[in-house]
Amino acid sequence: MGRMSLLVSPELCIGCRGCQTACKEWNQLEGEKTENRGTTENPPDLSTNTYNKIRYVELPSEKNPARLLFVSQRCMHCGDAGCMKICPAPGALFRTDEGAVAFDKDKCIGCRLCVTSCPFNVPRYDADNKVSKCTLCADRISQGLTPSCAKTCPTGALRYGDRDELLGLAKKAGYTKVYGDKDLEGLGAMYAFTDAPVIYGMNDSPAIPESVVFWNNVLKPLSYLGLAGVAAAAVFHYVAFGPKK
Template structure:
């Protein structure tokens, strides 16, 4: 967002030699805390998200579960996931989770993106797609450990939750937070949200949820959307929320290892060719009229010769 253009800490496809505008880098990190134990699955957050961001997704079909739409789309940036589970005692549990971008401190999408400035990370922790710079290659889809970005068929650009960067920039909380009727979603500084989470986790443990805990995965440097989970020891129960998310080693190999190796390959190849030419000289052909065949051996043995016919 233009309003936050002075506090960018990471910019896609931009190397570290050119520092980004950071005049306001004293800014506090923000976080959204989603307490799954308080969620009733009303989908008010989905509606608020669509309303604030002016998204009009197609009305879908019931696919046999409550998830609706059935998945994130370019025009649905958050979806409540409904997972049924029987615990060891045979007791049914309904696990709800509001899915959307986690706003990682080390964003895989941003690492993968080849288009300068198409993905920005702001000092407050928000990771935002700049749609007009997006080229629609889909690398962010491969880079994301949470399978969040979606590419629109309408305009071939990637979309996901912005954490309402436009609202946050003017001191408002994200639309989903504002709307949530049960108080399951909170927003504030990351430190405040961690404190709040700690309190909630204590309460949940006191009520017998021994596995309760905060989901702020260290593998991606922590996230700016965090969960309080009743089963924090098994995050994957909540619709395949990764137990230990991190940027894939394949993506790291591609972006961190192959790039310098490739650059060295170019330098070595070009320098080698140039050095060879300087050392050996052009490989020319003696075009003096063909003598008797017996002379061929010697002709071929002659070194560089400027009589040669040029290419």
């Protein structure tokens, strides 16, 4: 099976937030108590009970005094996922056959390293100190179904399908550059932006923190080398000089 992903087209989004509700319904996530913060963007941030949300970006200009951008926020299911790189508990974060990054709460040890290594600030911890985030509805897509957010989207702003096909679709619609096409070995949630990504509140070049890359590519191999070196030196000394010399 090819890698599956989402294609987000903010220009098509009408901000109905049906995706937020559908996500809560399928994943059985509780609603959140809200308050009037002067905007219909709600809730204000991702949480253990909010795997996806629509970010509202107000961009009034002379030409268009009421320009409002709706940007779907969620786990991006990176091809090169920082969270999976640093997670010390085997199987707590894993990749599904479809290419999504899913979690297993039973295996999570609550160290929160995934929070520090995520380029998009996505993972949240619940009251039991276990990881939670969008899994691209891993249980649905494994059965060939569409993630509930994309299934419910009435305008096609959220589309789910084969990653290459979606890229082709975006190119055909006139988007020469798709956000997440190549970043971090390709994101599992791509964005068809008509403006610079920063305007939509996205990082121009998302990257895993340097400390995580350094730890994974340098310190980790070094520690194996160190352990092997100590063992080799001990064996050498034993063979060359004997045990008590």
